[in-house]
Amino acid sequence: MNTLEHFESEDLHPGRWWHREGERVVCDLCPRACAMKPGQRGACFVRAGTETGVVLTTWGRSSGFCVDPIEKKPLNHFLPGTPVLSFGTAGCNLACRFCQNWDISKARAMDRLMDTATPEAIVREAKRTGCRSVAFTYNDPVIFAEYALDVAAACREADLKTVAVTAGYISEGARAEFFAGMDAVNVDLKAFTERFYKGLCAGSLEPVKETLRYLVQETDVWTEVTTLLIPEENDSDAELEQLSAFVHDELGPHVPLHFSAYHPDYRMKTRATPKSTLQRARRIAQGAGLKFVYTGNVHDSEGDTTFCPSCDAELIKRDWYELRSWNLHGNRCACGAVIPGLFEDRPGTWGRRRLPVQIGA
16 A cells, blocks of 8 residues: 655645554445545545554545536536536546556655645635536545545525536445435446456446445436446447346436546557447447437437437427537427436536636635
C-alpha cells in the first residue's frame, strides 16, 4: 500500500466507515475492505489509516469543475436539457485497464494540485451558472463519500439536485447512507461476467448487482445504467442477452440502459467500438423487453432519442447532447402513457456546451 505523507492534520477528514482489527484499521466503505496500518493508504489511494481511524485525504479538493449537459452523465430521464455542475477528485476503488478517465482516477500526484472548494462554495457556483444539479463524477464518488455527502446536504438546502456517477462498488453497510444523499444516479455496469470484473477491473460483479437491486427496489433515487462495450470483451450476444435480462427482470423494463462506445485508452488498446455494435446491443436489449435503450459516444440520432413505449411516438429527439424536439406533456406522451423520470413542462436549453469553471474555497 502507498504511504500517507506530505499532509498536515487539517488536510485529513475523518472517515465514517471503518473498524479496528488489532494494529490496523479496516475501511468498510467498499468491498475491498482495505486493512491499513497508520500511514498507509488503501487501494483507492485517497483513504488512509491513522492512529485514530480511517481518513479521507481529498475532502474539499477537486480535480476540476465543469458545467455539463445532464445528458453527458448520461441521464436522459432526469431534468433533460439542464446544466449540471460536475466535479470529481482523484483515485478509484477499481483498477479498470480500459479506464476512460485514467488521468483523474489513476492520479497519484494530484493531492496538492486540486481546486479547493467547500460545499457552500460549490452551491454558490452552481447557482451562479444556472445549474439545476451537482454531479459527483469523473472518478467514483464512493471513495470520497464524506465530501460528496457534505456537498449533497448543502445542495438540498439550496434546492439543487444531486447526481452520482458511479461503478456501484460500495459495501452493504455504507450503501444506504451514501445513496440517501443522491437524487439520481447512473451506475456503470461494466460487464456481466465475473471474468471481466476480476481480470480487467480487479473487482467483482455481485456487489454492483446488489447496488442496482438496492437502488431500484428500495429507494426513490432515479437510476439509469450504462455499459461501456469493448470489442471481444463484453459485447457478445450471449452476454448482452444476460445483462438485458437482468435489467428487465430485476430492475424493471422502464429503467433506462445506455450502451457506450469504448475508445483505446490507459492500459488497453483494443480497437474502438463500432457504431454497429452499439446498435446491435440496443436491438438485443429492446428484444428483451427494455423500453428505454440508448447509445452513447457515437453519433446515432435514433439511439439518442426517447420514444414512447406505448405508441412509439418520438418524445425527445437528441443530437449528441442537444435536444432537437420535445413532445412530452409533463411526464406524459400525447397518448397518455407515463414516461418515468423527472421531467418538467419545458426542457432546459443548455445544449451541448461544456463550461470549465474555477471555484475558490
